[in-house]
Amino acid sequence: MQDSQKKIKWYSLSFMAFSTLWGFGNVVNGFVFFNGIQVIFSWILMFALYFIPNALMVGELGSAFKNEGGGVTSWIRATSSDKLAYYAGWTYWACHITYIASKGSGGLKALSWMFFQNAEVYDSLPSLYVQLATLAVFLIFCWVASRGINPLKNLATIAGSSMFVMGILYTILMFAAPAINPNGGYLSLDWSLDNIIPTFDLKYFTSLSILVFAVGGIEKMSPYVNHMEGDSSKEFPKAMIFAAVMVVISAIFGTIAMGMMFDPAIINSDPATFDSYAANGSYWAFQKLGEYYGVGNIILIIYALCNVIGQFSTLVVSIDAPLRMLLDDDRTNKYIPRKLLKKNKYGAYINGIKLIVVLAGSIILAQILVPGAATVLRQLTKLNSITMPLRYLWVFLAYIFLRKQQDKFHREFFFTKNQGIALFFGFWCFFVTAACCALGMISDDPVQMALNIVTPFVLFALGIILPMIRKREDEKLGVK
Template structure:
């Protein structure tokens, strides 16, 4: 990363760091799958009402508590109180456990694309087990394997997987260049036509997203697309002339991310007709990115005038490249996130909260706590995968659970910012929200937007009779809330 002569981040390097930490390739094909071009305005709404104001909050928190080792726990503990802070950081940690359950199952989709050139996981079966159950068992094996590798100190594996991050970044270039090439070769004709701008950009081609509740529930997906904002908190002190450079860099990065998602979703529509490519019941949130990129290869071959067989092979090899890239990226992220959130949870909170065995370190890792974490993740995965569903519903449930779980911590942090701004005793070396009343008002807007997005996401499956999806979205956060309350009550009793 380029730095100035003073060793600080320049405006350009700051923008690049924020962009690469937040922008996610899979959010574009998923957005198009759920809402078509109508996803674009929602990503814009999420950027304006959530990402930019939330990132400014994170920046102020990070600067005020830069010397504290507890991370987000310190932010909330100093602003609101220890019980609230522990609940907040525990929900933040829990979101990563649910993310691990998701990835342990969905990582087999890129593996399938890498081997076969398309997703075959919906047909995987052994000993008469359904595909979702086979994926659940494979996910359990993956969780055990990762724990064994990391517990033996084989962190060097992460260096290999950093190639995946570069490859995924390259996917964005492939999408852009491929889309523009197809548009030129097809003389400006879109695969997903725009008959009427007002309708095409507000009405989803997906019949599941026509009701008011389902459309509003999409906001959770849009907010989730801006995940990774937490990295902003540590960049204020790393930036040259932060008072001027940081807000400018953040606004430009936010603009680039929103523009990137907008262009990316539009690119998908250039070569993907929703009804002919994405309406199949075999398409789900776990495999849609691979289906879209396979179609990109096929449509590029067709536009170049190649025969059907050559075009199909181009599609399959594009899917293989996506599969390899995503597998490496998922593996690297999984290796890191299987211990770093847990380590921050244990090291950032009062030691007395935890049973002594949980705080013991070996090779710099809390191995006993990691064992328990693996056991919880395996139990959750087994319960979800053996629910007797098709692979499509299984993947959809996992994605919904993850989106809700990973956006709940934003509520805790945004709400804590209200107290933070009211507290004049906290030294604030870097202030973006100069007016206290405006800052508190914006905090309430962010809190309400995230809360309502999650409420609509939880309620929406009930309207279509998918009660189990709602139950699982509630079950994860409820379970971890109960554990957090028990742990803190035990600590409170002992310390008193």
């Protein structure tokens, strides 16, 4: 009886995957960066050609390494070497540096909306003041993490769940609004072929990293593949495909709901307006929803509160958890300089946190020169879409290594038994991810482009330099 209770039904795993992967922010970013309802075409292609193959490859990896708890780092170690596993772990941690830099700004933006219920107060502040306040918030949470006190950790799950619910609620309420308030002033959608097929120009391809970032992260589901009720080779793909269908439905209907509110022509009218929508679009959406239902800003305030808790709790978790994943592993931390492995009396990696302060703090301070708080948030969203998907490259590399040695590793679940198809999709998803990240670096904004290129380069270079420092330390100590 106890064993059966541990088994996960396929539809339970589908909802777990859906709630973990998807959020209202993905709908807003897709709508803003891809010219309104034109993004629907891109969402469908992304799910069919990237998300589903990715999910099934992760399922096979999870089945092959069901006893490994380190995720992609463990997969790389098992299929290659400890040194390559270190680089996988480093990439996962380094990607969070830009993510950490954006959480403080996001939290302050949400706080401003919660109290003032408008975009103007925050966006009109000089970048100097906004970034100094962001730096102060960041340093406070680094101090919290260094004391071993993480009071917001438990709130991260609650906030994530509430944001997920708010996103679903938005779509449902928006579709019901015309029946309840026929005179709300909704926009009519143009479903002509010219309006729903995107223009495949440079802007389109340089924005694709936004969608890759949105649908990535399915590797979090890998531990559950061997805990499925029934035949995992049938139940896991069923769960992933159903999760993909739910995400597609959410993306399409969420986009349509936004299309009833916002005109893409206005969003793209000038760079300042675009930045403002990229930074405030989700808040305006909930504000308009409250107007349609005659409840003022109540729905907006609830959404902003959920976002405040979510942004700040995620900031704490992102400072602490990825650092521990990198430094706690004895097989990969042998490539880390000994000083970074130092713990304080609270059990926190104090020098590791100081390194985060330097790296993330530099990104925050670099944006003091950016004109406007809204532009800062747009830049950070784009930067995250370039750096965060870099960690997915290791998933596909691990899958390629696995298939090259497939007789060595037993697993119950296979993406496909055909070796050629398996390797094709492994290389295909690797190429798509790498190409989208590289193209995403291109920008008309010179500051944005510099940030997009310099940040990954510095993080990559640091990842190469640290093992050299550790090797020199070991030689001085006579350690082999």
